[in-house]
Amino acid sequence: MKSAPWHDSTLGLLTHGYAWLPNRMRDAADGVVRTRLTGRPTVALRGPAAIAFFYDEKHVVRTCALPDPVLDTLFGQGAVHTLDGEVHRVRKAMFLALLKDGDGVASLGGHVRRRWREAVAARHQDHVVVFDTAATVLGLAVRDWAGVPLSDAATAELARDCTSMVDGFASPGPRHLRARRARRRQEDALAALITEVRQTSQGDTARSALEAVAWHRDLDGTLLDPRTAAVELLNVIRPTVAIAWFAAFAAHALHRWPGHRDLLRADTAGAYAEAFAHEVRRFYPFAPFVAGLAARDLTWQGEHIGKDSMVLLDLYGQNHDPALWEHPYRFDPQRFTSTDGLRNPLDYLVPQGGGDPAGGHRCPGEDITVTALAVIATELARLDYDVPDQDLRIPLSRMPTLPRTGFEVRLL
Structure with a gap:
């Protein structure tokens, strides 16, 4: 039996960000990284077989795996991400039902398209930051879709707080403190809303995401307490707003490889837009x-x-693994437009985790990401704009990262 090394890589992770684990993987002769993070023995894995191994609950569990700084910013205490087994599956079924029944993914995509066009038509200046605009648009769209009764001003604040939660979860200092304050503020507001919903409706039928969360019963048959219900409602809203990161990356891709604009404009069936969305998620x-x-x-x-060792599944490295992707550092949506009949590239695409969304911990909102991103990419391709001089570098040392300016455009 090999003993875990004593060297702790926490500082290296914070310093090198996305490059930390892929760099360590390249130096590992057997494709397995052994280290420590926050003092805990840690093993990092990569590859299709590793996905099946990692998402088997007989092997890897999430209970107690996520540290409080991540829960207090990104996911929330008591969130579905912290559960395992049948308790996890019952809680997650609530999210999966929202995407299958009634106003599902296609409906949310329609809300995104409408709100984007309204934002462009109502702009007060020619210069627009794609990241900021997308975050507001996505906040309004998911508010409409989820049936959350907030004013536009309150929704804009909610969207800003959601971006703060994502922006600050992986960093110490002011960004992290802003993320904590943002989560507390929105959990307080949404817990009060959950209580109000329970006082004013019967819960016989859940007509919206808000009502579905308010009246969800866990495996033991009890309603979620208002704070946990607020956490799970935020786990519908926050990931949708977080698509703004991909929106900025889509603008970056269209600027760097402008030939995709014409392909998106000519795409009447939406197949190329979907492939473009997948490639943005893989590449960036x-x-x-x-x-x-x-x-x-x-x-x-x-x-x-x-x-009780920490087990990591390398996502960014797998999405750029030359053993899985031909020319992995080439931006090429065509890799998702057809298969060679031997393998499906979506089986290897893991920007939001892997495995089975119904039975495992893979993000159930992946279809929302693809649909909303395809809509925004198509709308961007149809806009007339130029890109003023700005810093478009994407620092891999920062998590989560973004073009430094959020990608500014000047509408023509």
Whole structure:
């Protein structure tokens, strides 16, 4: 049995960001990284077989895996992300039902398109920051779709707070403090809203995401307490607003490879827009990895993983692995427009995790991301604008990262 090394890589992760784990993977002869994070023995894995291993709850669990700084900013205490087994599946079924029944993914895409066009038509200046505009648009769209009774001004504040939650979860200092304050503010407001919904409706039928969360019953048959219900409502709203990161990356891709504008404009069926959205999610950095704890003593390809060790699944590295992607640093949506009949590229695409959304911990809102991003990319391609001089570098040391300016355009 190999003992875990004593060297702790927490500072290296914070310093090098997205590049930290792929760099370590390149130096690992057997494709397995052994280190420590925050003092805990850690093993990092990559590849299709690693996905199946990682998302098997007999191997890796999420309970107690996410540190409080992440829960107090990004996900929320008591969130679905912290659950395992049947309790997790019952809670997650609530989210999956929202995307399948009634006003589903296509409806949310329609809200995004309408709100985007309204924002462009009502602009008060020629210079627009794509990231900021997309965050506001996505906040309004998910508010409409989820049936949350907020004014436009309150929704704009909610969208700003959601971007703060995402922006500050992986960094110490002021960004992290802003993220904590933003979460507390919105959990307070939405918990009060959940209480009001329960006092004014019967809950016989959930006609909106708000009502579905308010009246959801966990495995033990009890309603979520108002604070936890607020956490889960934010877990509908926050990831939708976070698509603004991909929107800025889509603008960056259209600027760097302008030939895709004509292809998106000519795309009447939406197939190319979907492929473009997938390639944005593959090519650009979003989540560096996902983490869990070893449920018991494990063996991975001959490597011992002790119980309660941290297990990482390398997402950013897998999305750029030359063993899986031909020319991985070439932006090429065509890789998603057809398959060679031997393998489906979507099986290897893991910007938001892998595995089965219904039974595992893969993000259930992935279809929302693809649909909303395809809409925004198409709308951007149809806009007439130029790109003023600005810093368009995307620093991999910053998590989450973004073009430094949020991608500013001047509408013509």
